[in-house]
Amino acid sequence: MRIIVQPDPFDMGAEATAFTATAKGAGAIVTFTGITRDNAAGDLQAMEIEHYPGMTERALNDMAHQAMTRWQLIDCLVIHRHGRLLPNDPIMMVATAARHRADAFAAAEFLMDYLKSRAPFWKREITASGTDWVAPRDEDEAALKRW
Template identity: 60%
Template sequence: MAEGPTPRIVVAEADFDLGTEAGRLEDGPDTGAVVTFTGRVRDVPGDADASLDHMLIEHYPGMTERALTDMARQAAERWPLSGVTIIHRHGRLAPGDRIMMVATASRHRDAAFDAAAFLMDYLKSRAPFWKKEVTADGAIWVDARETDEAALDRWID
């Protein structure tokens, strides 16, 4: 198993600063590229016609951090990364709020982009978070979409 960077994994209710988090990965002497992706709560829920009031994200502490750490280590085994950050919020989030961030750093951009895409696909399909969309009409739990599963398939050997 390749020795990679120690991933930064944060699961919290509090918001985060994009610039600060990206800046943490820019300092490595071997870092030539930093790729970030930030997910936000959309106003229109999955298949509903009503506006989204809020999203509720639940998780199991400990289990979630272990799963995200494992995902980050898998990325570091596949690509030559100098840094990995995964941040995911939980609790009650309003439309426009940041939900999560993935950031990867590498000597070259291709590795940073591919690793970030890999992590995003895993987060959408396999991360142990449960999301409920709440509208004036009620609430529904959100499942991974078939397109999310298909995106993940490209990384399976």
């Protein structure tokens, strides 16, 4: 289990390859990468992501540990960036390894839903007209109810 919170870009392909190489006995590897998307108005210049070091890593570690024990995972990886990101920059990555695909998919979805709604990150959109904090979305909260 590996948790990484960093400002630097990461290579999705290299991370997936390295994760797969160490997931001995896995019959399924699921990866998901979230990309910084433009806002509804189409004028996003950047997104700034803030977090509290130590607190964020502990929260992500707890979430990953929950996934490891709830599903029969061989391994999991969570990468999340902070700092200033541009549209189309990779913002986060989740990878899960299990003997069977159902566990790998369910755990990956759980981790993604948690990251979207409960992980202690605060996001601010920067546009030509100013900055706005990103508010929680009802659909993201609703997705957590299935877990």
